[in-house]
Amino acid sequence: xxxxxxxxxxxxxxxxxxxxxxxxxxxVTPVTAKVNSGExxxxxxxISGDKDDRFVVHTNGLLPWMTLxxxxxxxxxxxxxxxLYASPFYTTKAGLYKVSINLESIYTGESKSQxxxxxxxxxxxxxxxxxYVTGSLKPTGHADIRxxxxxxxxxxxxxxxxxxxxxxxxxxxxxxxETIERLDPGDTKIxxxxxxxxxxxxxxxxxxxxxxxxxxxxxxSKKQYFNIISTPVIETNTTYGLAFxxxxxxxxxxxxxxxxxxxxxxxxxxxxxxxKFYYHVSxxxxxxxxxxxxxxxxxxxxxxxxxxxxQINYLPLIVMIVIVGLAAWFVLFxxxxxxxxxxxxxxxxxxxxxxxxVSLDIKNRLGKDANSVVIKxxxxxxxxxxxxxxxxxxxxxxDDGTEIIWRIRKIKSDEERIFSYKISxxxxxxxxxxLPRAKIFxxxxxxxxxxxxxxxxxxxx
Numbered sequence: 001x002x003x004x005x006x007x008x009x010x011x012x013x014x015x016x017x018x019x020x021x022x023x024x025x026x027x028v029t030p031v032t033a034k035v036n037s038g039e040x041x042x043x044x045x046x047i048s049g050d051k052d053d054r055f056v057v058h059t060n061g062l063l064p065w066m067t068l069x070x071x072x073x074x075x076x077x078x079x080x081x082x083x084l085y086a087s088p089f090y091t092t093k094a095g096l097y098k099v100s101i102n103l104e105s106i107y108t109g110e111s112k113s114q115x116x117x118x119x120x121x122x123x124x125x126x127x128x129x130x131x132y133v134t135g136s137l138k139p140t141g142h143a144d145i146r147x148x149x150x151x152x153x154x155x156x157x158x159x160x161x162x163x164x165x166x167x168x169x170x171x172x173x174x175x176x177x178e179t180i181e182r183l184d185p186g187d188t189k190i191x192x193x194x195x196x197x198x199x200x201x202x203x204x205x206x207x208x209x210x211x212x213x214x215x216x217x218x219x220x221s222k223k224q225y226f227n228i229i230s231t232p233v234i235e236t237n238t239t240y241g242l243a244f245x246x247x248x249x250x251x252x253x254x255x256x257x258x259x260x261x262x263x264x265x266x267x268x269x270x271x272x273x274x275x276k277f278y279y280h281v282s283x284x285x286x287x288x289x290x291x292x293x294x295x296x297x298x299x300x301x302x303x304x305x306x307x308x309x310x311q312i313n314y315l316p317l318i319v320m321i322v323i324v325g326l327a328a329w330f331v332l333f334x335x336x337x338x339x340x341x342x343x344x345x346x347x348x349x350x351x352x353x354x355x356x357x358v359s360l361d362i363k364n365r366l367g368k369d370a371n372s373v374v375i376k377x378x379x380x381x382x383x384x385x386x387x388x389x390x391x392x393x394x395x396x397x398x399d400d401g402t403e404i405i406w407r408i409r410k411i412k413s414d415e416e417r418i419f420s421y422k423i424s425x426x427x428x429x430x431x432x433x434x435l436p437r438a439k440i441f442x443x444x445x446x447x448x449x450x451x452x453x454x455x456x457x458x459x460x461x
Contacts, residue, residue, distance in 0.1 A: 024049035024074075026103050028114040033086070036123045037094070038217060040087040043116055047071065048079040051107065058102040058111075065089050066099065066118075086118045090219040094122040124219075125153035126160060126183060128210050131224035135194070139201045139233045139257045143226065147191045147210050151183045157214055158182050162191055164210040168202065180212075199256035200302055203230035232261030232300070238268075246277065246314045253297060254305035264297040266308065274312045283308035338370055338411070339363045342377070342438045342453035345420075350429040350459040355386060359420040360438050360453070364411045370442035373408040377438040379423055386422040393419070411442070432459035 027046045035041035045068075047055070054073045062068065069082040084099070097118045104111040132146040147164065151157055159179055166174040174195050183189055206228060211221040233256045241248040251268065255261045270278065272291040280286065283306060286293040295308055345357040360377065364370055375393075379385055381401040396403040406419055438453040 024053060024103075024105060024110065024112070026112040026114060028084075028101070028116055031115070032117040032119070034119040034121055035086055035088060036121045037088045037090050037092055038124045038215065040085055041118060043084040043086070045082045045084060045101065045114070046079060047074060047082070047103065049074055049076065049105075051076045053108075054106040056104040056106060058104065060100040060102075061098050063097065065092055068101070071103065084116060088118075088120045090124055090126070090214060090217055091221075092120055094120050094125075096120075122152070123154045124157065124214065126151045126157055126212060126214065127220040128212060128222040129188065131208055131210055131222055133208060133224055133226040137197075137226060138229050138231050139197055140199050140235065141233075142194055142196045145193045145195065145208055147193075148188055149180065149183065149191065149212060149220075150188045151185050154185055156182060156184045159214075160219070161213040162210065163213070164193075164208060166195060167207050167209060169204060173198075173201075173206075197228065199233070200258055201228055203228050203258050228258075230259045231257050232259045232264075232302070233257035234261055234264055234300070236266060243311045243313060244315070245318055246279075246312045248281070248309070248311050251283075251295075251308040252305055253300070253308065255300040255302055258302055260302065261300040262298065264300055266295045266297065268293050270312070277312050277314055277317060279311040279313040281309040281311055283310075286310065337365055338440055338442055338449075338451055339365060340375070340438055340440045340451055340453045342435070342456050344435070344456055344458045347460065350425045350433070352426065352428045353424050355422050355424045356458055357420055357422055358435070358456075358458075359418060361416070361418050362411070362440060363416040364413055366413060366444060368413050368444060370411045370444060371409070372441075372443045373411050374441040375406040375408070375419065375438065376441070377404045378402070378436045379404065380433070380436070382425055382427060382429070382433070383423040384426055386424055388422075389420045391419065393421075429459060432457040434458075 025046075025048050029044050029046070033041040033043065052073070052075050055071050057068070057071055059068065065086065065088050067085040067087070069084075071082055074080045084101070097120065099116045099118065100113060101116065102111055102113040127150060129148040129150045133143055135142045135144040137143060143166070145164070147162070149160070149162065158181060160183055162178045162180060164176055165172050176193055178191055180189050204227070205225055208224045208226070209221070212219045235254055235256050237252040239250045241250070251266060253264070253266055269292050275288055275291050275293065278286065278288055278293060284295040284297055286295050293310070297306055300306065339362070341361040343359055343361070345359060348354065360375065362375065379402045383401075385395065385402050385404070391406060391408075393404045393406040396405070404421065408417070411417060434455055434457050437455060440451050442449055
């Protein structure tokens with residue numbers, strides 16, 4: 001038993017001596033490097049050993065723009081090189097960066113460390129300096145966005161891509177892109193864009209996100225916040241159409257805001273003339289004040305609309321014009337005229353030689369003098385003209401009777417004249433005979449007018 005124990009102890013001793021004699025080497029070249037933002041620096045990590053082994057890698061100071069290849073395993077006598085890449089972003093700050101790399105042998109537990117020093121130089125450095133948001137920040141309004149981009153680097157940049165978006169809490173409502181052809185060191189480029197907001201847009205906080213890219217890589221990004229206010233936005237759309245005797249007008253009133261509108265007043269100037277012919281069709285009732293109509297809508301929900309319809313109806317005016325015209329016509333042609341009335345004084349049988357008196361009653365109702373007056377009457381051939389009373393006319397025999405003509409220079413306003421003559425039938429006639437109408441011709445202001453008398457009969461009626 002003692003021999004076995006001594007043998008085991010001796011074997012463990014030999015193994016420990018073998019482990020103590022094993023070692024691996026770990027070197028880095030170069031230890032320091034300078035790299036421009038947007039470019040890449042490379043470090044070589046060399047590992048070798050005289051036995052097969054695997055390693056656990058521990059790092060300190062490794063950043064997202066640094067990449068370390070996997071070490072994996074090595075064979076006895078092998079020399080293995082892995083690489084550390086340093087590719088600082090355009091947004092990486094200039095300065096000195098230290099990265100510590102520790103390799104620990106899984107076989108022996110031995111560890112070795114190396115430090116790498118990286119100096120980042122900002123020869124390419126362009127940034128979004130400021131973002132301004134102004135304008136009418138409400139539904140149906142607009143935002144004027146101003147973005148300032150400055151080249152803080154030492155070289156000129158070409159074809160810089162600017163992207164920006166306007167985002168709500170849940171969605172992107174606007175995107176835009178623009179290429180800046182050239183931006184020299186120290187120069188500032190200002191990009192301005194105006195965007196419109198849709199009706200009913202929610203009242204909440206929104207953000208403008210701007211990013212600039214160079215050679216496909218992000219150079220800079222920035223955010224700016226603004227708020228859409230909560231307010232009713234009352235908009236009207238007026239359409240015009242034809243009515244029977246006037247115009248039909250519709251006003252579509254809509255709340256495109258994001259808040260209930262209350263006590264909404266809609267005003268429209270009609271004109272003093274048109275306001276007298278306002279006629280309500282539908283919707284709220286108007287209050288007419290002088291030449292202006294006003295409608296009051298008590299409440300209007302977001303997205304809700306009300307249609308006001310009314311007419312400028314000239315029918316009462318047309319009716320009034322017709323009435324006035326008829327009155328004028330009646331006055332001018334039925335009242336303010338020269339009236340001529342023809343009548344036979346006696347009513348009796350028409351026997352041969354029986355006398356009848358025919359009178360012409362003329363009255364000037366024009367309200368002014370009538371000039372160059374000519375009165376014409378006609379006696380059929382079955383009657384004989386016996387005599388005249390008053391102004392004697394000119395008589396003229398014709399085939400079918402006798403023409404009688406009186407000529408008067410003037411009949412004054414409201415003057416009345418009566419002309420009469422006697423006739424007797426040359427044959428006996430039973431019943432009655434209708435006599436021709438008498439006519440009067442006269443001038444007023446060099447305009448010639450004619451008026452006829454009514455019909456009259458002679459003999460037994």
